[in-house]
Amino acid sequence: MLRLIADSVPALIAYYEVHTLQCQFANRRYAEYNGWTPQTILGKTVREAIGEAAWAMIEPHVRQVVAGKTVQYVREQTLPDGTQRVIEVNLIPHLDDGQTQLGAFVLISDITTQWQAERAIRDSEERMRKLAEATTEGVVFHHNGVVTDVNDALQGLLGRTSTDIVGRNTLDFIPERWKPTVSEYMQSGHEDPYEAAVLDTNGVEIPVEIVGKTMPFKGGTYRLAVLRDIRARKAAQARIEFMALHDTLTQLPNRLYLMERLDSILALARRRRTAVATLFIDLDNFKLVNDSLGHHAGDALLREVACRLKLAVRDADVVARLGGDEFLIVLTDIASPDDAGLVAVNLIESVSVEVIIDGRAVSVSPSIGISVFPDDGATADELIRHADTAMYRAKNCGRSNYQFFPRAGLSHGSADLTP
Known part of the structure; x- marks a missing residue:
């Protein structure tokens, strides 16, 4: 019955006497695994049963179990047909009632698939x-x-x-x-x-x-x-988006940005019932600077003017370059058209201050046209167009001044700062 049970389990089982290390029992799987039969392996020493190569690998483990220690290890096993397998070996001391060691049980599991x-x-x-x-x-x-x-x-x-x-x-x-x-x-x-x-x-x-x-x-x-x-x-995307909405020379918002922003400002002003002013700015005698000093001087002048315009208004206001020497400022939430006039005076004074370019003093003055929402237009296009019209009135009035679009109710209000 013991033989039948031992031959039925998947584990490899053997028993060796402790002094001679001779096999006294082996189930069929253990014997065949090492190239024997359950009968022919009996009496063989461990060394004879498993071969010289395997013995050289496991001898230290055998000495441990002979000394009464339980041993577990994993090693590779070459079968008689040359097949390589991986096995987990358990060596368990067998002691009698008096704790005298009689032999050792060998339990081996083939863990090749798991390994x-x-x-x-x-x-x-x-x-x-x-x-x-x-x-x-x-x-x-x-x-x-x-x-x-x-x-x-x-x-x-x-x-x-x-x-x-x-x-x-x-x-x-x-x-x-x-x-x-x-x-x-x-x-x-x-x-x-x-x-x-x-x-x-x-x-x-x-x-x-x-x-x-x-x-x-x-x-x-x-x-x-x-x-x-x-x-x-992200930086490249932001730069592309910035370039699409800003003037490359002055870094100010361009016309596309201006129109989108002005539409939003007007929508908010409608809800709040507040006024908005648009100031159309054209530089007087700018062509003369370009023709006499060259485009690099003109570009430097435009950059300086852009900085002065930004410094002259609030952060909530918008300063944009429309192209050439034309700029547009949007003043948000003003109390009255007079506020726009005061800003225009400051702009004229600021822009008219001389600029040193390549060691030469250069000066220009602005002509400014003003339109006010809602009196002068309900849309961005109308306000810009009417501010442009007012700017030409300023040009015709001697330049270096500002004019309101007539329907603002201040058609005669202006400031001429020409010396």
Whole structure:
């Protein structure tokens, strides 16, 4: 019955006498595994039963079990047909009632399939680790939101060491406004790239593109995230957007930006029932500067005028360059048209101050036309057109002055600051 049971189990079982190390019992699997039958292996020493090569590998373990210690180890086994297997060996001392050792039981399990699967996982993890270290993009592994591993690139991105990162929740490094987005992607398992931001060690936001993937790693299911620093991309996008809406010479808003902004300002003024003024500015004798000193001097003059115009108005107001030597200012939320007139006086005084260009004193003066919402127009186009008309009235009145569009009710109000 014992033989029947022993031959039925998947384990390899044997028993060796402690002094001679001769086999006194072996089930069929153990015997055949080593190239014997259950009968022919009996009386063979361990060395004879398993061969010289295997004996050289396990002799230290045998000496341990002979000394009364329980031993467990894993080793590779070459079968008689040349097949390579991986086995887990347990050597268990057999003691009598008086604690005298009589022999040792051998229990062997073939773990080749398990070992191959684990090796495949280890190899995959090693490849992933090498890939993570080789890439210039930040890589983070996390399990249930807790960081388990990071690469050097991520440490550099955050300005932190792995000790500062591993073991913490991934959301600890995400700005508050981005936490809902990142959390939703983590929980849903989405693998599409998305934009978010991370916090460096100083609390500064760094825009990143994140691609996440759920994968087996280190014996469990983990989330891998690759973070790409997109600061350069964002800066380029911002520059392109800025250039589309701003004048390249003066960096002031251009006509496209002006029209969009003025529409918004007028919509707000309608709701609040407030007034808005548009000041159309043209530089007197600017062509003379270009013709006599060259375009570089003209460009320098335009840049200086742009700075003076911005300094003369509030932050809430808009200063734009329409092209050439023409500018337009939008004054938001004015109490009366007289406010626009006072601003125009300051603008004329400021712009008329001499500018030193290439060692030469250069001066121009502005002619300014003013239209006021809602009296002079209901739309941006109307207000600009009427301010342009008023500017030509200022030109005809001797330049270096301002004029209101007639319907503003101040058609005769002006300031002539020509010396």
